[in-house]
Amino acid sequence: MLLQDKTVVVTGGNSGIGEAIVLAVAAQGANVVVDFVAHPEETSSLIAKVEAAGGHAIGVKADVSRPADLHTMIGKAVDSYGRLDVLINNAGIETRTSLLDTTEADFDKVVAVNLKSAFFATQIAAKQFISQGGGGLVLNISSVHEDWPMPGNIAYCVSKGGVRMLTRTAGVELGPHDIRVVNIAPGAVATPINASTEDDPAKMKQLEAAIPLQRMAQPSDIADVVAFLASGRARYMTATTVVIDGGIMQGSVGL
Incomplete structure (x- = not known):
């Protein structure tokens, strides 16, 4: 397995892309810490799925906008x-509001x-x-x-x-410590953050027409790439972005 032991x-790990990432990395042998800030029952259900498949996971309630909670989260993992x-770093929110x-x-909430x-x-x-040595990602x-x-x-x-x-x-700063930092840039993904689009047939038709692969991504489409990037097979990648968008940035102007 690519991530054995x-x-x-995973921040924001109990829903959407985060949940899919938890399942994908656990399937590759990782011990997973699932950060959440709400819906503990969903976290418990996710951990049960991981354990039923033979994996290992724990949940940690932490508000990622608070550095003290982040210290607690990392400390619990160690x-x-x-x-x-x-x-x-998966946790994310939006307001769907314009500049005006x-x-x-x-x-402040979105940036935090x-x-x-x-x-x-x-x-x-x-x-x-x-402090522990051996680099990291x-x-x-x-x-x-x-x-x-x-x-908007x-x-x-x-x-x-x-x-x-x-x-x-x-x-760039952390490379000399053998620490890699890689960005994943998904396009439209079928998660709760895009529920309003999925619920509107006209919007979905417009969106799918703009995507060369003609479909919205599933969370697993992102998670499978994340699991690969987390493995030693992507060991020479850092300070860069991997785009996973079905070609939408090349096939359309902004929606």
């Missing part, structure tokens, strides 16, 4: 499994969850990697909207643009 932390090997309508509270959390989780994980789940404007969702785009530059700069 590796310890992997206490439970002896070390940290991979951090996956976004409030200060909207902006999407960007501030990734920054400080990367910092905390990097210090753990250095940070995977950031960003979005095609780190580079592709999405009118500006705070989200700004936060994801920051994640892209965090990945590039942290990857």
Whole structure:
């Protein structure tokens, strides 16, 4: 297995892309720490699935926008499994508001969850990697909207643009410590964050027409790539973004 006995932390791990990542890395032998901030019953159900398949997972309730909670999360991973090997910064939110309508509270919340959390989780994980030795990996789940404007969702785009530059700069800074930082930029994925689109046949028809592969991604489409990137087979990749979008950035202007 590609991740046998590796310890992997997944933020926002009990739904959507995060849940699929947990299942994918556990299937490759990883010990998984599932971060969540709500719906503990979903976390318990996910852990039961992992264990039923012969894997190992624990849940940790942590608000990723709070660095103190991130310290607790990383500490729990090390206490439970002896070390940290991979951090996956997956937690994310959006407001679907324009520049003219976004409030200060909207902006602060999106940036705190999407960007501030990734920054400080990367910092905390990097210090753990250095102290234990042997290098490590940070995977950031960003979005095609780190580079592709999405009118009407500006705070989200700004936060994801920051994640892209965090990945590039942290990857350069941490390379001498054998710590890699890689960004994953999904396109449209069938998760709760896109439920309003999925519920509107006209919007779905427009979206699918804009995607060269003619379908919205499933969370497993992203998770399978994440599991590969987390393995030693992607050992020479850092400070870069892997786009998983079905070709939408090449096949359409912004939706």
